[in-house]
Amino acid sequence: MLSKENINSFVRDGYCVLNIDLPCTAVKQAKEIVWDFTPPSFIPAEKNSWIGMVKDSCIIRSMDDRKGRLKFRDGTRGFRSMRALTFYNRELCESVKSLIMPHTGILKEKRFMPIYRGIYPIFSQNSIEDRIRGHCDTHFFQVGSVVYLNDVEIDGGAFTVWPGSHHIIAPHATTLSHTHKPEGFDQLCERVERSINPVQITGKQGTVILWHHRLLHSAGSNNLGGVRYAMLCDFKNGMAEEKSSDQSGQVFDETWSPDVLAEYKKRL
Numbered sequence: 001m002l003s004k005e006n007i008n009s010f011v012r013d014g015y016c017v018l019n020i021d022l023p024c025t026a027v028k029q030a031k032e033i034v035w036d037f038t039p040p041s042f043i044p045a046e047k048n049s050w051i052g053m054v055k056d057s058c059i060i061r062s063m064d065d066r067k068g069r070l071k072f073r074d075g076t077r078g079f080r081s082m083r084a085l086t087f088y089n090r091e092l093c094e095s096v097k098s099l100i101m102p103h104t105g106i107l108k109e110k111r112f113m114p115i116y117r118g119i120y121p122i123f124s125q126n127s128i129e130d131r132i133r134g135h136c137d138t139h140f141f142q143v144g145s146v147v148y149l150n151d152v153e154i155d156g157g158a159f160t161v162w163p164g165s166h167h168i169i170a171p172h173a174t175t176l177s178h179t180h181k182p183e184g185f186d187q188l189c190e191r192v193e194r195s196i197n198p199v200q201i202t203g204k205q206g207t208v209i210l211w212h213h214r215l216l217h218s219a220g221s222n223n224l225g226g227v228r229y230a231m232l233c234d235f236k237n238g239m240a241e242e243k244s245s246d247q248s249g250q251v252f253d254e255t256w257s258p259d260v261l262a263e264y265k266k267r268l
């Protein structure tokens with residue numbers, strides 16, 4: 001269960017931060033698996049070896065161009081450790097349910113639907129970004145989660161958010177999809193990016209960030225010399241899934257939990 005403060009933060013800022021206990025063996029194994037997926041030339045203790053063209057689950061691209069960010073998705077889902085750190089993690093799932101599952105009523109029978117994303121390491125790079133750029137995801141979900149597998153400091157690959165941006169973006173994202181961007185959507189995101197100060201979310205191993213699907217965000221950049229390891233998983237419920245093609249543009253609607261809705265209505 002999320003605390004009242006967490007729910008308030010999620011409604012107001014579009015995200016909340018909590019800490020959970022992670023199974024140590026799973027964390028260790030997940031980190032080791034990353035090195036099985038990277039090129040043989042990558043040596044864990046030698047950051048100067050983390051260079052060149054790399055293929056991940058999305059694209060073949062140079063480490064410099066991609067700012068050290070890799071995504072290992074489907075190929076990692078079969079590992080028990082990866083599942084234990086995402087959709088099989090009880091504490092994580094119960095926290096998300098505080099946001100998108102009802103205590104009673106119509107949603108009771110609706111499915112809780114985790115969508116596994118994978119492990120997203122960020123390898124430290126020498127080049128520094130002049131400005132962190134935010135984006136809004138195009139696929140449909142309600143709550144995204146980022147689980148840190150190591151301690152994450154400022155400029156160490158901290159997930160970065162623009163607090164409150166979900167309130168501005170959601171009404172304009174009703175038809176947003178992989179193949180369609182509403183007119184003026186990029187310009188809107190750019191205005192939001194410039195008008196709100198981004199926050200790098202730091203935290204110890206076991207830090208969990210839960211964020212609203214319309215929140216402007218960025219993976220963050222890592223210049224501290226190590227690797228930032230994080231698991232990503234998205235969540236939605238069956239009712240939201242059915243409605244996804246006909247979104248009202250509301251930041252929160254009846255597909256969210258009564259606690260979230262009560263807090264949201266207080267703010268209207």
Ligand SMILES: [Fe+2]
Pocket residue numbers: 135136137217
């Ligand atoms: Fe994203």
